[in-house]
Amino acid sequence: MRIVIVGAGAAGLTLASNIRKKDKKTEIIVFTKHNEIAYAPCAIPLVLGGCIESFDDIIMHDADYYQKKNIQIHLSTKVTSVDSANKSITYDEEEKTKTLTYDKLVLATGSDIITPEFDIDDMNNIYPLTTITDGKNIQKSIENKKEIIFISNLSIGIESAYELAKKEYNVTFLEQSPNILPLFLDEEISQKLVELNKGVNFETNAHIKCITTNDSKKEIHYNDKIISADVIILPNIKVPSTTLARQAGCEIGDFAVKINEYLETSVEDIYAIGDCVEVKSHITDTQTYSPAATTAVRQAMILAENITGNKITFNPVVNTVVSQVGNYYYASSGITESFANMIGMPVVTQTMDTKQKARYYPENNNLYIKMICKCDGTIVGCQMISKCDLSSKIDVLSFVITENLKCDELVQKEFSYTPSLASIINPLIKISMEISKKIG
Secondary structure: OEEEEEOOOHHHHHHHHHHHHHOOOOEEEEEOOOOOOOEOHHHHHHHHOOOOOOHHHHEOOOHHHHHHOOEEEEOOOEEEEEEOOOOEEEEEEOOEEEEEEOOEEEEOOOEEEOOOOOEEOOOOOEEOOOOHHHHHHHHHHOOOOOEEEEEOOOHHHHHHHHHHHHOOOEEEEEOOOOOOOOOOOOHHHHHHHHHHOOOEEEEOOOOEEEEEEEOOEEEEEEOOEEEEEOEEEOOOOEEEOOHHHHHHOOOEOOOOEOOOOOOEOOOOOEEEOHHHEOEEEOOOOOEEOOOOHHHHHHHHHHHHHHHOOOOOOOOOEOOOEEEEEOOEEEEEEEOOHHHHHHHOOOEEEEEEEEEOOOOOOOOOOEEEEEEEEEOOOEEEEEEEEEOOOOHHHHHHHHHHHHOOOEHHHHOOOOOOOEOOOEOOOOHHHHHHHHHHHHHO
């Protein structure tokens, strides 16, 4: 059997590796348009800021590693079409067009970057921030420079902005939305994150008109202002890459490639995973988008089981994230209040400023929490900010949301305690008790 995988990101390579663990004989062929693979994009800001010494340090494996596992990797190769009737693909490699047949095809094509709507007169010293190649280009460009502007970037951009500010660059962040990280944080939590951190100048509701060149400087024209910089980082606006799926005749849903619970497309023997697919939301029971590495890897592991003979379903998502911005961590799981309002879901919310540890413990940190519940008390979202690691707390909330627990049910759950690590009444219990009073 021959399995062809288009895409060598977290989804594609995890799938190839997991299939090989279970099946030593199946032919596995992976195509990617990039020349570097198996690296962590989320670590790019840490290299730019110097926390990690080199971009080479975030590359986990090269093509030879996979070749030794009998997984063929075609680098810098673009798959141009899919013929599902004849079960074949066409691809361009080394200036030649070739065709290859498959028994099973997996589309892990990821996302495409949208070109900004505003005009740019010259791309010199203007960069996207998506791949490791982008990171290397930016790192080289900012040498002996001082002024850097980011425009409406996602978490990777905000993290990079603060990392560069630590290195004493003058960094400005122009956000076109009312607040930063609108997918994960409500406006008041987003503002709190900005207030707590220092070093980056933020301006929201920035309507970018154009970018022009004035001698060696770049000038951004927005609202009624003009601001100049040495280097500009463009918006990281992604859309699911669905071109090959459409060519193959796969059904496209509201956002991306439509798949069933077994990660199958509407075309026999064609599967799709990662950023190119839409998934079901556990909270709304409707289709949504989950462009996270954790989602991609989970899908890849499940699909490896299904292709090798097991039958496992991919469950709906709650979209749980955690990240460090400046000196603080933020975390989010479920939906925001603003999203609930947008879809017409009545919710009750509660915010709280409390402590991570026992209040008398000398080395302590504030914990800012916002919880969102349905009117019956079912928890559907939570956001947090603190200087301490939030991963374990938000993972608990992810489980809570997945299990449809209500506030009064969470209050009954048992949590650990010791003064140096946790308060005797867990902050999640505290905020659940407060929101329960509102619900009555």
